[in-house]
Amino acid sequence: MDAKAMEVILEGSPLGAGLKEVAAKVLKGQRISPEEGLMMFETAPLSMLGALANFIRESKHGHKTYFNRNFHIEPTNVCVFSCKFCSYSRLYANREEGWELSMDDMLDKVKEYDNKPITEVHIVGGVHPKMDIHYFAELLRKIKAHRPGLHIKGFTAVELDYMFRKAKMTRTEGMQYLHEAGLDSLPGGGAEIFDSAIREQICADKVDAEGWLDIHATAHALGMHSNATMLYGHIESYAHRIDHMERLRSMQDRTGGFNTFIPLKFRNHDNEMSHVPETTLLEDLKMYAMARIYMDNFPHIKAYWPMLGRQQAQLTLSFGVNDMDGTIDDSTKIYSMAGSEEQNPSMTTRQLVDLIKQAGRQPVERDTLYNEIRDYSLVPLEDQANLN
Ligand code: V47
Ligand code: SF4
DSSP: OOHHHHHHHHHHSOOOHHHHHHHHHHHTTOOOOHHHHHHHHHHOOHHHHHHHHHHHHHHHHTTEEEEEOEEEEOOBSOOSOOOTTOHHHHHHHTTOOOOBOOHHHHHHHHHTTTTSOOOEEEEOOOOOTTOOHHHHHHHHHHHHHHOTTOEEEEOOHHHHHHHHHHTTOOHHHHHHHHHHHTOOEEOOTTOSOOOHHHHHHHOTTSOOHHHHHHHHHHHHHTTOEEEEEEEESSSOOHHHHHHHHHHHHHHHHHHOOEEEEEEEEOOOTTSTTTTSOOOOHHHHHHHHHHHHHHOTTOSEEBOOHHHHOHHHHHHHTTTTOOEEEEOOOOOOOHHHHTTOSOSSOOOOHHHHHHHHHHTTOEEEEEOTTOOEEEETTSSOHHHHTTOO
């Protein structure tokens, strides 16, 4: 639907004047303020948010829905921090099963993909006191020596902050060192909710909002790209979500280095916040739609399908989302332990393509930086049968 048609529908709708005004701004491509964002969160019907978010998504990307072919390595589940929403911190506190992969284990994992058309490895894990920056630089060099073309997206700002401080390096020195060793970009984890009062209650001991933002700004200054996340649906309010998105949006105005915003739904299984109920599907769709509407300078909004489940991820494609992450092939535990929908998430290319097509969208394989690799709506059906 084009903007004109949407304006006509809005005009005849029973929405309040304030909401109609904000919706009209969105349709004209104008930025909404934090106050307007909060009003939308609090009062707008989901149908209106969905229509606006879908309008933006289709203006930016048409029906294109991106995914990549990637796999994850989780070096360890041991973590010195104690985030209350994390199933690892409970594990560590109880001295239950901790595990760590050796350098060879991790390289073997990379070698498993030797003849497969994978473009990215995503490395993220707990913060192990003995795995320092030099250890990880060595890992990066070895991966690059083995497969130079593989994009390495690795280490949350939480892991990096710990590594840099331990090595007594400035953020620029540390980032440069890892970048030279082979680190190409940063994933978006560790952001949680930036508000200090909420952070104090859910993840008091790890890097704060300013540190998280500064580490990403440091990467952007070196020409690296990164993602941003927000852990929502626990003890935060809509105002905290707006504050979080506002800080990211302002930083993006300055650096332009973020690729994707990924809202992460809080899952309450087996952690110290199990008493906090999880959000409903309606609330999740609202969150994705608001993310698309508010983050006007973020090119992409991603639904991380293992957390949401496949069918809900399909639904988000009509609520602003244009990226489905990847094939993943994940033997990692952080999400499955927290109660995510998928225990060992992995999809073949064929399954991902089908999932996107069933939702009426156009599947496009991308690399980490969103260069298009293959448009699967153009691949003949007989060739699609052989995708893996
Ligand atoms: O920061 C931990 C989250 C994040 C729970 O950049 C939980 O492409 C929900 O950021 N319920 C790490 N979430 C993962 C992450 C990520 C994932 C996929 C792709 C990308 C990307 C980034 O996992 C943590 C935290 O917010 N997390 N525990 C939980 N109970
Ligand atoms: Fe450690 Fe990350 Fe879990 Fe926090 S969320 S306890 S930093 S693994």
